[in-house]
Amino acid sequence: MKYVVVIGDGMVDEPLKELNGETPLQKAKTPHMDFIAKNGSCGMLQTVPQGMEPGSDVANLSIMGYDPKKYYTGRGPLEAASIGATLKDDDVAFRCNLITQKDGLLADFNAGHISTAEAAELIESLNQAFFRYGKFYLGTSYRHLFVYNDKNAALLKSTPPHDEVGEPLQEHLLKGDNALNPSSENRDVLNNLSSKLNELMYKSSDVLENHPINQKRIDSGKNPANMIWLWGQGPKPHLPSFQEKYNLKGATITGVDLIKGIGTYLGLTNVNVPGATGFYDTDYCGKAKHALEALEDHDLIFIHVEAPDEAGHAGDIQEKISAIERIDQRILGKLIEELPSIDDYALAVLPDHPTPIDIRTHTSDPVPYAVYTPGCQADATELYSEVSVRKSFENNSKEIMDGYKFLEFFINYGNKGNTR
Template sequence: MEIQTILENMKYVILIGDGMADYPIPELGEKTPLQVANKPNMDHVAEEGANGLLKTIPDGMEPGSDVANMAIMGYNPKKYYTGRGPLEAASIGIELKKDDVAFRCNLITVHDGRIIDFNANHISTKESSKLIKTLNEHFNIGKFYTGVSYRNLYIYPDREALKVKTRPPHDIIGEPIEDHLPSNGETAEKIKQIIKESHKILKDHPTNIERSKKGKRPANMIWLWGQGQKPTMKTLREKYGLKGATITGVDLIKGLGVYLGLDNVNVPGATGYLDTDYKAKGEHAIKALQDHDIIFIHVEAPDEAGHARNIKEKIKAIENIDSKILGPLLDELPSYDSFRLTLLTDHPTPIKVGTHTPDPVPYAIYGENIEKDNIRSYDEESAKRGRLGLSVAWKLLDKLTGS
């Protein structure tokens, strides 16, 4: 009875460093960024808590942040995942109709028939909105919506689009576009034509001419992928009895929050990129904890550094998460009667490959009634020796809450 009372009054914090996990890197003496980074707070969580490996990507599924974070939030992607597009649609308030299919629409840079940049130098949202407006003026099927930066949306009004096979643009950098255009049926041909025609529309757009003058890469084409329909799922409160919130600069995480009935906390300066305001995220998380039972804090920066294959920036992102988010949280959490904090990453984004991989990730649980093991560092190798062993991510909240 006493333990049950503790669980009912528990504060839960889930801190997700997107893409933090990695493979050993020769330039780091065959160590990973997590192993060389100065991260005393992460190591404290590992030392005072329990450690293990978490399988965030179910067998047979693509290792996307959408799949991984859905699992981390307590929902089996095999059962609930319908695509990335509908999650991002929810985040910007788009109500999908019965036959609507939502595609993620990247603004990309192409040259000589190849994708050279999947985010067009992280084009600004203001610039994106001008390009999206032009696309809507040109195409008479479906509708484009402005999201954040290069991350935009396209809604296609026919469920046949679910059959189309697509590829994420960040997985095909430098490869011939023709080898990876949408395929599988008549609708795929229509989507393919929209992508190709977008290049003719955007390549000489005034916004891109101005970007080129400033030495920036033009957003001279769109790439449609990650499509799906509106998912049906219980809210987190219905499933776990918890009032939750998200702290993130990424639309797909906010979209998950919408479907799960979470409060998406607006954090000024949360960009979903390397320049995100880590300190503001930490401050808003601490404030949100006052009137929420569980907080999901998601930081995109390590993933962006992994995609860019930038070792220095990845280490820097890990250290910023440690000092500006986790440190203040560890100072604050003891003021509550009981708490449990989970530190993890959603998937690896290894510098060597520049994209996501499905490998199990290190995680550590620290707090009330969590038995310590003999681990001293939060990293990929140390986690293998942790007492938690290998678990599946969508059962993590069951383990934390005793459900």
């Protein structure tokens, strides 16, 4: 038995007045997701444990079968593994966004989705200017990394920039009051550290504001990447390998460094798909094609698609619907049609977390999953949507499953189907 988990990042939502009280998932044409839901089993999953921030890092770590409360140390170190940054014991890795600031406001958390080629020149200039602070590492588009050699930096309070668009920068900078019951001495250390790193963020504008790359972007009517934003920091995590934990050889397919980083720490194969961008224009068909090839010598594949989450952050209803439909048609459709023998496979579809259009950021609400393999009894869910799955879930008196338990459930589900 082999397994495929398709993750539509931020795919679920809340009812929208623009859609006459429906969600983008309800509005989208998703015959293949509906097939899985109708012929398989559905339920609700708590991917973000209570008290944790509803980030894609926490939620995807859950889906991949690891309890975030036990293993999560921060988003930055997960991405570090993907882009080749080797962390020392005292190193702290920050997620480093290239952002657009305007008149003291955080105007754009992704600097108009700046290209990686443009970003490479900016990151090089930052390293030349600020090598005494730490080291910047090039990631993808606006998503990069900054490594700082002081373990105390992990205790600072940081804020995701996509949560503060339109807000004053000054109100959401790094803060030194995040440690539990810090001593006065430690509080002073953290406050001094936050002041130093906040100074770095502001000084980055001196380097970036008039950089030729940004002058070209402004001349073209694009948002400049005129400041950095540090957040999501943490030390190197220690995770048992996926093969050791589940006795399966696994792989990831994604355009996002975060997911690749998790894969690296877990010992998964990160399958490179040309055209996998982590944005609306990602190559959906390419992801399905490479998944089919990877299944020849892997037992389980995680296919992650960022596009619905990006649409949620942008408040773009139509793009979110389109992204969901592309996942359905170009990934699930291709898999169902082209798997060598569907009887030998189990399929799952789910989001990692909601990214509601109305608030443009993540929530920690439970998410619906659907799993299918031939031979297992269906539970009478008619369609794959927030409303349909929740209704079936309530009618069958199921309990909300902890996110990190999902993978073991899915593997056992597939094995039961294979024996019937």
